[in-house]
Amino acid sequence: MFNNAEFLRNVRVQLTPRRLAFTCGLTIGLILISELLVWSGTAPTRYSPSDYDRVLEFGKVSFNLLFFAQVILLVAMAPSMLGGNMVQERLRNTLIFQQMTLLSPHEVLLGKMFGSTAVCYILAALLMPFAVVSGLVARISLDSLIGVYLVLFLGSLSWQAVSLFFSTSTINANENVGRNLAGLSYSIGGLAVFFMIIFFNVFWRRNWEFQQDTTYFFGMPIFTLTFALLVMAFVGFWAYVGAVRAFKDMQLVRLSPRTIWYFFITLEVLLVGWFWAGKIIWQENISNYQAYYSESISALILMYLVVNWVFLTGLAGISVISRNQLQEWWSGGDDAVSVLKRNEIKNSIFNYPIAIAITLAGAIVLWLSISLRFSSASLTYNFSVISLLAVIAAFAISMVSAASFIQFCAMFRFKVANRTGVVLWVLLLVLAGIASGIFGPDSIAGVFNPLVFTGVLIDNKGGSSTSLIAYGLLIEILFALISIGVMYWKWRQTREEMLRDKA
Amino acid sequence: MISTFALTKYYETIPAVKNVDLFIGKGEICGLIGPNGAGKTTLLKMLAGLLLPTSGRIEIAGEEVGAEPKKIHSVVGYLPDNFGLYDELTVWQFLDYFANAQKVDKQAIPSRIEKVLDLTRLVSKRNALIGTLSRGMRQRVLVAKTLLAHPKVLLFDEPASGLDPLARRDLCELIKMLGSMGQTIIVSSHILSELADFCTSVAIMEQGHLVRSGRIDEIVEKISTGILVCIEMIEDLLGFDNLAASLRQNPQIQNISLSNYKINFTFLGTRAELSKLHREIVLNHSGIVSFYEKQLTVEDVFMAVSSHRTS
Numbered sequence: 001m002f003n004n005a006e007f008l009r010n011v012r013v014q015l016t017p018r019r020l021a022f023t024c025g026l027t028i029g030l031i032l033i034s035e036l037l038v039w040s041g042t043a044p045t046r047y048s049p050s051d052y053d054r055v056l057e058f059g060k061v062s063f064n065l066l067f068f069a070q071v072i073l074l075v076a077m078a079p080s081m082l083g084g085n086m087v088q089e090r091l092r093n094t095l096i097f098q099q100m101t102l103l104s105p106h107e108v109l110l111g112k113m114f115g116s117t118a119v120c121y122i123l124a125a126l127l128m129p130f131a132v133v134s135g136l137v138a139r140i141s142l143d144s145l146i147g148v149y150l151v152l153f154l155g156s157l158s159w160q161a162v163s164l165f166f167s168t169s170t171i172n173a174n175e176n177v178g179r180n181l182a183g184l185s186y187s188i189g190g191l192a193v194f195f196m197i198i199f200f201n202v203f204w205r206r207n208w209e210f211q212q213d214t215t216y217f218f219g220m221p222i223f224t225l226t227f228a229l230l231v232m233a234f235v236g237f238w239a240y241v242g243a244v245r246a247f248k249d250m251q252l253v254r255l256s257p258r259t260i261w262y263f264f265i266t267l268e269v270l271l272v273g274w275f276w277a278g279k280i281i282w283q284e285n286i287s288n289y290q291a292y293y294s295e296s297i298s299a300l301i302l303m304y305l306v307v308n309w310v311f312l313t314g315l316a317g318i319s320v321i322s323r324n325q326l327q328e329w330w331s332g333g334d335d336a337v338s339v340l341k342r343n344e345i346k347n348s349i350f351n352y353p354i355a356i357a358i359t360l361a362g363a364i365v366l367w368l369s370i371s372l373r374f375s376s377a378s379l380t381y382n383f384s385v386i387s388l389l390a391v392i393a394a395f396a397i398s399m400v401s402a403a404s405f406i407q408f409c410a411m412f413r414f415k416v417a418n419r420t421g422v423v424l425w426v427l428l429l430v431l432a433g434i435a436s437g438i439f440g441p442d443s444i445a446g447v448f449n450p451l452v453f454t455g456v457l458i459d460n461k462g463g464s465s466t467s468l469i470a471y472g473l474l475i476e477i478l479f480a481l482i483s484i485g486v487m488y489w490k491w492r493q494t495r496e497e498m499l500r501d502k503a
Numbered sequence: 504m505i506s507t508f509a510l511t512k513y514y515e516t517i518p519a520v521k522n523v524d525l526f527i528g529k530g531e532i533c534g535l536i537g538p539n540g541a542g543k544t545t546l547l548k549m550l551a552g553l554l555l556p557t558s559g560r561i562e563i564a565g566e567e568v569g570a571e572p573k574k575i576h577s578v579v580g581y582l583p584d585n586f587g588l589y590d591e592l593t594v595w596q597f598l599d600y601f602a603n604a605q606k607v608d609k610q611a612i613p614s615r616i617e618k619v620l621d622l623t624r625l626v627s628k629r630n631a632l633i634g635t636l637s638r639g640m641r642q643r644v645l646v647a648k649t650l651l652a653h654p655k656v657l658l659f660d661e662p663a664s665g666l667d668p669l670a671r672r673d674l675c676e677l678i679k680m681l682g683s684m685g686q687t688i689i690v691s692s693h694i695l696s697e698l699a700d701f702c703t704s705v706a707i708m709e710q711g712h713l714v715r716s717g718r719i720d721e722i723v724e725k726i727s728t729g730i731l732v733c734i735e736m737i738e739d740l741l742g743f744d745n746l747a748a749s750l751r752q753n754p755q756i757q758n759i760s761l762s763n764y765k766i767n768f769t770f771l772g773t774r775a776e777l778s779k780l781h782r783e784i785v786l787n788h789s790g791i792v793s794f795y796e797k798q799l800t801v802e803d804v805f806m807a808v809s810s811h812r813t814s
């Protein structure tokens with residue numbers, strides 16, 4: 001890292017020796033003053049007269065205070081500063097240096113990640129020995145302290161990656177948007193602290209030990225904390241990968257389409273593991289493992305599809321073919337650039353059905369987890385193959401409608417046409433969901449929304465009539481045809497416009 | 504050194520650069536001329552690998568840029584029109600950062616920085632904070648930064664905009680010096696007098712098209728139809744009108760323009776005939792201050808080949 005030019009530049013900008021000495025001196029001074037205040041605040045009283053109680057109380061209050069300061073530094077300030085750093089490149093016209101640098105995207109982004117937040121890490125490191133000693137005085141176990149710092153650092157890195165992703169993805173935005181994005185970076189910092197406080201409240205007991213609750217992953221018991229860390233690592237890793245892709249895109253470096261596939265594969269592994277229907281539970285009385293099945297399977301499969309629907313709609317939004325790309329598609333020759341453009345467009349088009357296929361494969365595996373029996377335990381209902389096929393077909397057709405509708409919107413002349421398409425599509429499905437509440441889930445509005453339709457099929461507990469399935473699929477196909485039709489009409493109109501303008 | 508073939512860039516349906524075939528030899532200083540919106544910046548950005556063309560080919564230093572513009576970032580130095588610097592760094596720290604970022608050999612970095620500081624006359628400012636420098640100095644810091652990695656081609660986009668006359672003269676001197684060192688340079692500008700001093704060739708753009716390009720002397724030879732002559736007179740309106748009237752009657756004289764007691768025209772005869780005309784005018788007309796042959800400037804070339812839509 002100390003050979004990384006970007007890291008060194010950021011450190012040089014922030015930490016002149018004088019500024020570093022002043023900040024460190026001030027921090028140590030503040031720590032000592034606060035410790036003194038805490039000590040005097042825990043003076044022996046009539047009710048807790050012993051020195052032992054006083055020391056214990058001092059340790060707890062002091063650890064609380066210092067640890068919270070570290071949370072603010074690493075989880076609030078670090079992501080905010082990092083996001084702001086990236087946005088600043090755009091605002092002060094230095095972005096061109098980042099585009100032309102010979103440093104790799106990883107060198108630049110890691111340099112920014114640790115360079116622009118170096119002051120936060122240095123101050124957190126200064127606080128750490130005081131916090132650890134306070135924790136030990138408060139009789140918090142060493143294991144617990146290691147665990148809590150693991151959560152803190154992993155959380156900090158994940159939120160930094162999220163902030164980096166947002167700021168890098170939107171780096172080409174205009175100046176006004178850029179300023180708003182700087183604000184967004186600070187909001188991410190605030191949001192991160194909010195989540196960390198909830199996290200610690202959920203996982204810490206009053207006696208400063210981590211909860212040993214278990215959750216199930218592919219039916220196997222694991223500590224809930226371990227699973228939470230896994231989710232955090234997943235978010236952080238993919239946010240970082242997304243930031244690298246956005247940075248490469250800005251540098252006009254060719255992007256691999258496979259990253260999208262890998263993202264969906266890992267997402268489905270995580271979701272399927274999480275929503276896996278069977279659970280292997282240790283039985284004390286018979287000293288053996290027993291398999292149990294959740295009674296809320298319909299909710300699990302619905303949640304799986306909702307999460308995927310969000311990501312697939314987002315993918316439809318970023319995969320649309322802009323008017324610029326269409327221009328290049330229609331006017332390009334057989335030179336290297338035109339061939340590349342056509343490949344990029346093809347990748348965009350093919351990534352989407354591949355992502356849908358991965359999602360549906362995950363749904364089938366999830367369904368298998370419901371159907372496979374590890375024990376004689378019987379389910380109160382049966383989610384039939386026909387129902388599964390209907391759910392899969394409705395979901396796939398609806399996602400095709402989404403892509404066509406968003407592509408239709410993207411061919412209009414205004415700049416954020418594709419984003420408008422995504423917003424309109426989400427709005428349309430939300431309205432359909434609300435309407436299904438009024439007119440009934442098996443109304444046209446209800447079956448138009450694939451998630452409501454899935455709910456209807458699952459609630460029928462395997463007894464879904466063929467007519468309901470046919471009716472639902474017909475409505476989905478009808479909407480898909482309308483979306484494809486308007487997209488095709490706009491496609492032709494755009495082509496004629498471009499050919500006319502060219503002439 | 505630089506070749507483009509049918510280079511085209513569309514912004515949606517608007518062609519910013521259209522079918523540009525440009526060839527610039529090694530060591531040339533090419534002035535990229537054109538009014539605002541002619542496509543100069545788009546062309547430079549494509550040459551710098553910052554913008555993908557819609558179609559066409561670019562070759563720089565024998566390397567085809569094609570679909571991977573990143574690979575030419577080590578051979579091209581681009582100086583944008585509107586640039587920012589890291590104001591919190593000193594000049595030396597700034598250059599050290601870029602030397603590392605451009606993968607200059609670590610051991611050679613200090614000597615390389617000293618050399619570019621010397622070239623750009625910034626030695627005395629090496630420890631100054633960039634935020635405290637004037638616009639002209641900042642421009643020189645940017646040039647120094649660009650020279651660190653020994654680029655084969657330098658692209659200047661409107662380098663003199665916002666500079667005072669003194670800084671503008673300094674910049675011209677710097678570009679001339681870089682040219683004398685064998686550097687291939689493209690300088691874009693819509694202020695023609697800026698380029699006249701140091702350009703060895705010009706490329707004239709209008710509405711995305713390359714109207715004419717080549718060495719200035721070759722273009723001058725192509726567009727010259729005669730000898731450009733200027734006569735200056737004292738402020739005598741009657742004498743001025745008489746002279747203009749007699750010149751208009753001469754069949755060997757064309758394109759007469761009158762302004763501020765100056766008469767410009769093109770003489771279609773030989774030099775001996777021009778000498779005879781000179782003698783006649785001096786003998787028959789009073790108030791002549793000077794009579795001289797004008798050299799074609801970059802501005803004249805631009806006016807001759809473009810549709811005269813300078814901004």
